[in-house]
Amino acid sequence: MTAGAAVPLAALDLRPAPGAAPPGRMLLAQTATEIRLTLRRGESVLLTLIIPLALLFFFDGVGALPADAGRPIDFLVPGLLALAIMSTAFTGQAIATGFERSYGVLKLLGASPLPRWVLLAGKTLAVLAVEVLQVLLLLIAGGLLGWHPHGSFGWVVLLLVLGTVAFSGLGLLMAGTLRAEATLAAANGVYLVLLMLGGIVFPLSNLPGWAEAIAKVLPTAALAGGLRSVLRDGSGVPAADLGILAAWAVVSLTLAARTFRWE
Amino acid sequence: MAEVLAVEIEGLVKTYRRRSAPPVTAVGGLSFQVPTGSVTALLGPNGAGKTTTVEICEGFRRADSGVVRVLGLDPARCGTALHPRVGVMLQAGGVYPGARAGEMLRLVAAHHRDPLDPDALLGRLGLVDAARTVYRRLSGGQRQRLALAIAVIGRPDLVFLDEPTAGLDVQARRATWELIEELRTSGVTVLLTTHAMDEAERLSDQVVIVDHGRVVAAGSPAELTHGGAEGQLRFRAPGGLDVDRLLLALPDGTVAREMPLGHYLIAGEVDPQLLAAVTAWCASNGVMAQDLRVEQRSLEDVFVELTGSELRP
Numbered sequence: 001m002t003a004g005a006a007v008p009l010a011a012l013d014l015r016p017a018p019g020a021a022p023p024g025r026m027l028l029a030q031t032a033t034e035i036r037l038t039l040r041r042g043e044s045v046l047l048t049l050i051i052p053l054a055l056l057f058f059f060d061g062v063g064a065l066p067a068d069a070g071r072p073i074d075f076l077v078p079g080l081l082a083l084a085i086m087s088t089a090f091t092g093q094a095i096a097t098g099f100e101r102s103y104g105v106l107k108l109l110g111a112s113p114l115p116r117w118v119l120l121a122g123k124t125l126a127v128l129a130v131e132v133l134q135v136l137l138l139l140i141a142g143g144l145l146g147w148h149p150h151g152s153f154g155w156v157v158l159l160l161v162l163g164t165v166a167f168s169g170l171g172l173l174m175a176g177t178l179r180a181e182a183t184l185a186a187a188n189g190v191y192l193v194l195l196m197l198g199g200i201v202f203p204l205s206n207l208p209g210w211a212e213a214i215a216k217v218l219p220t221a222a223l224a225g226g227l228r229s230v231l232r233d234g235s236g237v238p239a240a241d242l243g244i245l246a247a248w249a250v251v252s253l254t255l256a257a258r259t260f261r262w263e
Numbered sequence: 264m265a266e267v268l269a270v271e272i273e274g275l276v277k278t279y280r281r282r283s284a285p286p287v288t289a290v291g292g293l294s295f296q297v298p299t300g301s302v303t304a305l306l307g308p309n310g311a312g313k314t315t316t317v318e319i320c321e322g323f324r325r326a327d328s329g330v331v332r333v334l335g336l337d338p339a340r341c342g343t344a345l346h347p348r349v350g351v352m353l354q355a356g357g358v359y360p361g362a363r364a365g366e367m368l369r370l371v372a373a374h375h376r377d378p379l380d381p382d383a384l385l386g387r388l389g390l391v392d393a394a395r396t397v398y399r400r401l402s403g404g405q406r407q408r409l410a411l412a413i414a415v416i417g418r419p420d421l422v423f424l425d426e427p428t429a430g431l432d433v434q435a436r437r438a439t440w441e442l443i444e445e446l447r448t449s450g451v452t453v454l455l456t457t458h459a460m461d462e463a464e465r466l467s468d469q470v471v472i473v474d475h476g477r478v479v480a481a482g483s484p485a486e487l488t489h490g491g492a493e494g495q496l497r498f499r500a501p502g503g504l505d506v507d508r509l510l511l512a513l514p515d516g517t518v519a520r521e522m523p524l525g526h527y528l529i530a531g532e533v534d535p536q537l538l539a540a541v542t543a544w545c546a547s548n549g550v551m552a553q554d555l556r557v558e559q560r561s562l563e564d565v566f567v568e569l570t571g572s573e574l575r576p
């Protein structure tokens with residue numbers, strides 16, 4: 001209170017002048033705030049920016065991959081791109097949204113002139129912005145380690161976007177139904193499991209047969225596998241992987257929309 | 264604003280049904296009105312149904328039955344029309360845990376067409392020092408004031424303030440009261456909830472006393488406390504006077520009791536005749552009455568009388 005009392009009070013014109021801002025202005029403010037909040041969270045920076053880079057350098061350095069998998073860097077970069085997408089769109093988003101729900105943020109914003117679609121679009125744009133940063137860092141790091149991409153840029157972008165949608169749906173499904181603390185634990189747990197079962201730092205073929213069969217249809221393996229088939233093998237349409245991601249996207253978003261509780 | 268009544272509530276009922284526990288009727292047939300431009304206080308103990316009522320007006324919850332009109336509209340269906348015009352202060356929370364106070368206020372300002380200057384508002388509420396602190400680390404009182412700032416930043420026609428001063432220190436409470444008074448002079452309608460009698464008495468044009476989900480009394484603070492020239496008389500005297508014999512000397516309808524020992528309270532139509540009758544009775548019984556004084560009933564007295572309960576804050 002002390003400084004507040006010392007500052008001369010500016011006149012406030014409290015007379016009613018209600019009205020909503022133009023949606024574009026709201027979207028800009030929401031997106032900028034969401035990006036700032038993400039980059040301010042230490043654990044989220046660790047999760048989204050540092051871990052994928054650290055894994056890239058570590059696994060490229062130790063040469064733990066089987067010889068038949070080709071050059072390690074060609075295997076690792078697509079996998080870690082998938083991990084980066086998962087950490088931002090799923091883990092980070094689930095945890096942040098879970099806490100926002102428990103702090104009543106979504107409830108209060110629901111009573112402001114902000115339309116729901118602008119709130120969600122702001123979150124999505126912020127996720128995409130952070131992902132652009134992650135992808136750039138990984139591409140630069142890959143380049144330093146002698147990596148060269150192949151294949152079509154268009155398929156890569158489509159895979160990344162579809163992966164983002166699928167993981168966002170899963171993250172929002174979790175955040176909208178579980179308590180914040182449960183979301184925190186579950187989102188980290190799922191991240192760890194999918195990191196190991198996702199064909200990210202070692203091939204799925206290293207897993208026992210039954211685990212490989214399950215892992216193949218999980219979104220992480222589909223994203224990593226699709227990216228790898230384009231970027232390493234230069235193959236055309238990664239149809240099966242796109243199909244798996246699209247199925248996850250539809251199911252998770254439908255369920256999230258049905259079950260999401262705003263408070 | 265064309266409406267004469269900013270809020271109209273008629274026969275509102277809300278029952279919470281939970282799987283594992285018996286249903287709770289939080290609001291059981293509540294009716295009251297908030298005239299445009301007034302400050303109305305919903306006064307009641309914890310669990311009276313204040314938050315439930317306000318949250319139905321804000322569109323967060325659905326009424327089971329009854330009619331609710333906010334600025335002439337149904338809050339359950341007209342959110343898009345109402346949100347720009349209605350400011351909301353939740354009883355707790357509502358801010359990104361990692362957002363700085365000033366950042367959050369600027370964000371909400373960006374949702375409105377013609378908002379107040381966030382810095383001026385922070386200054387007014389004594390939040391300049393806290394502007395760069397993240398919400399998670401704000402004190403309870405700072406969070407309260409930030410929530411109030413968020414409710415008014417969009418220059419609304421009507422604000423709902425759920426316990427705006429709960430847990431505030433004296434200075435912060437005064438800053439909040441001054442802002443609410445200024446909202447009123449600026450033509451903003453205010454519906455606030457409180458369990459503080461003095462707050463309701465000081466701020467509001469109308470007090471609606473609720474308990475167990477019902478209105479037990481409503482009116483201006485003056486109407487409620489002066490209810491027909493009622494008042495009370497207190498004095499000290501030796502303990503153990505025969506209060507029943509004293510009452511025989513007083514007009515019908517007067518009540519008298521000794522509590523604690525040696526302290527006497529007489530409630531009823533306090534007029535010069537009553538005063539004279541009491542002093543005459545004392546004189547004829549050789550009793551020396553000390554500290555004799557006439558008191559107005561406070562809102563607290565009214566509340567205790569109506570609800571039969573002490574305040575349960």
Ligand SMILES: Nc1ncnc2c1ncn2[C@@H]1O[C@H](COP(=O)(O)OP(=O)(O)O)[C@@H](O)[C@H]1O
Pocket residue numbers: 279280281287288289307308309310311312313314315316
């Ligand atoms: N979401 C809820 N689920 C079940 N019971 C609730 C819920 N919210 C409030 N209640 C119950 O309803 C009653 C009224 O609560 P509330 O409206 O919060 O009162 P107040 O704001 O006056 O303290 C209380 O008995 C409370 O326990």
Ligand SMILES: [Mg+2]
Pocket residue numbers: 313314315354425
């Ligand atoms: Mg309450």
